[in-house]
Amino acid sequence: MLLPISLVSALSGLALAVPVLQECDPQPGESSYYSDYRGKADALPANITKAPILPTTKGKAGADDVLFQNLLSAEWAIYSFYQQGVERFNTSAFVDAGFPNTTYDRISEIRDNEAGHLAIFQAQISSSSTTPGACQYEYPYTDAASYLELQTLLEVSSMAFLTGLILQASLNASKAALLAISAVESRHNTWSLLDIWHRSPFAGPADTTFPYAHQILETTTLFIVPRSCPAANPAYPNPSQKLPQLQLGSKGSASLDQPGAVLQMAYLDPHNVPRFQPGRQYWLVAFHGLANHSMPFDVGTASAVVPEGIEPHKGIVVFVVADCAGAPTARSVLAGPLVVRLV
Numbered sequence: 001m002l003l004p005i006s007l008v009s010a011l012s013g014l015a016l017a018v019p020v021l022q023e024c025d026p027q028p029g030e031s032s033y034y035s036d037y038r039g040k041a042d043a044l045p046a047n048i049t050k051a052p053i054l055p056t057t058k059g060k061a062g063a064d065d066v067l068f069q070n071l072l073s074a075e076w077a078i079y080s081f082y083q084q085g086v087e088r089f090n091t092s093a094f095v096d097a098g099f100p101n102t103t104y105d106r107i108s109e110i111r112d113n114e115a116g117h118l119a120i121f122q123a124q125i126s127s128s129s130t131t132p133g134a135c136q137y138e139y140p141y142t143d144a145a146s147y148l149e150l151q152t153l154l155e156v157s158s159m160a161f162l163t164g165l166i167l168q169a170s171l172n173a174s175k176a177a178l179l180a181i182s183a184v185e186s187r188h189n190t191w192s193l194l195d196i197w198h199r200s201p202f203a204g205p206a207d208t209t210f211p212y213a214h215q216i217l218e219t220t221t222l223f224i225v226p227r228s229c230p231a232a233n234p235a236y237p238n239p240s241q242k243l244p245q246l247q248l249g250s251k252g253s254a255s256l257d258q259p260g261a262v263l264q265m266a267y268l269d270p271h272n273v274p275r276f277q278p279g280r281q282y283w284l285v286a287f288h289g290l291a292n293h294s295m296p297f298d299v300g301t302a303s304a305v306v307p308e309g310i311e312p313h314k315g316i317v318v319f320v321v322a323d324c325a326g327a328p329t330a331r332s333v334l335a336g337p338l339v340v341r342l343v
């Protein structure tokens with residue numbers, strides 16, 4: 001389909017607004033490189049370095065430098081997930097596991113898009129701040145199917161932290177960049193939901209917003225090989241609350257569209273659990289769409305009762321344990337977040 005001229009010029013205007021990288025590098029939005037490269041080797045042009053870039057000026061840090069340091073550190077993990085998939089699998093690996101013959105090509109293209117995100121985020125960090133480099137990452141997939149399951153979860157989770165980062169951004173340009181990136185992540189998960197899993201690609205009228213993006217980013221540190229990050233990297237995430245992580249307990253699959261059913265949580269690390277005060281009320285807070293629902297949390301059994309009002313089967317729910325209904329501050333969160341995809 002041909003686009004009307006005015007829309008085409010609006011789109012090329014957007015592309016021109018992308019900050020200038022090194023002179024010879026492909027520019028995201030001005031080059032097909034970040035969509036069309038199909039090599040097995042890293043999709044990083046020579047000048048996009050995996051190493052941290054130290055500050056070259058002493059001025060004041062950019063208003064959103066910390067935000068983009070956090071996001072770039074997360075992006076290294078996501079990019080690496082796709083690069084590992086491109087290296088490990090091929091077209092027949094996915095076909096043999098029962099997936100469409102376009103799967104490997106799509107994974108390669110998403111890998112290229114993620115390389116473009118690296119370039120975009122590197123360019124957003126001012127020369128007065130360190131640009132974080134790559135660590136080594138290990139993911140818990142074992143075969144083509146479990147790889148694609150994790151792919152879907154990573155993409156749907158990215159919506160929840162990108163909307164959270166928009167709440168923290170100072171510059172309007174940063175907000176627009178984050179929205180543009182989240183629209184692309186959303187297309188990635190639309191593809192996998194529809195083509196790979198034959199599910200509805202929709203998330204209801206609004207995706208889920210969760211205000212404490214650094215808490216979701218912290219869950220990605222599980223994939224970092226211990227002590228593999230460059231020493232010069234800034235702390236990640238920043239801030240870091242090192243919260244106990246949640247998972248669904250053995251009875252946790254109680255569907256959220258059954259008000260009154262028991263929702264069972266468990267702690268990922270039995271040695272890192274919240275310290276609850278006797279006699280105090282705690283809450284399991286479920287963020288869904290633009291709203292949140294607070295359920296009294298039984299600290300003894302780590303369970304709560306499913307509330308009314310969660311739209312069944314659509315999008316994601318982000319659960320946290322909080323010491324205050326509605327988890328109104330980052331400090332009120334005592335465990336989580338746990339991102340659950342509704343199917």
Ligand SMILES: *[C@@H]1O[C@H](CO)[C@@H](O)[C@H](O)[C@H]1NC(C)=O
Nearest residue numbers: 088089090091092093094095
């Ligand atoms: C995919 O990889 C397998 C195992 O390495 C190999 O046997 C097969 O020929 C490859 N298929 C294609 C289409 O390259």
Ligand SMILES: *[C@@H]1O[C@H](CO)[C@@H](O)[C@H](O)[C@H]1NC(C)=O
Nearest residue numbers: 091092095099100101102103
């Ligand atoms: C891929 O699969 C589609 C149907 O699912 C088929 O029409 C097409 O020929 C296949 N392409 C290749 C290259 O095998």
Ligand SMILES: *[C@@H]1O[C@H](CO)[C@@H](O)[C@H](O)[C@H]1NC(C)=O
Nearest residue numbers: 063169170171172173174175
């Ligand atoms: C952001 O946009 C708002 C609304 O257009 C405008 O009032 C404000 O000055 C902008 N802020 C910056 C930092 O450009």
Ligand SMILES: *[C@@H]1O[C@H](CO)[C@@H](O)[C@H](O)[C@H]1NC(C)=O
Nearest residue numbers: 211291292293326327328329
């Ligand atoms: C959760 O919802 C309550 C009531 O609508 C609201 O006051 C509170 O700010 C919300 N929590 C967050 C973290 O947005």
Ligand SMILES: CC(=O)N[C@H]1CO[C@H](CO)[C@@H](O)[C@@H]1O
Nearest residue numbers: 022023024025045046047048
């Ligand atoms: C500034 C810089 O390092 N530029 C290099 C970018 O990469 C090309 C080749 O990929 C080199 O020729 C440039 O010198």
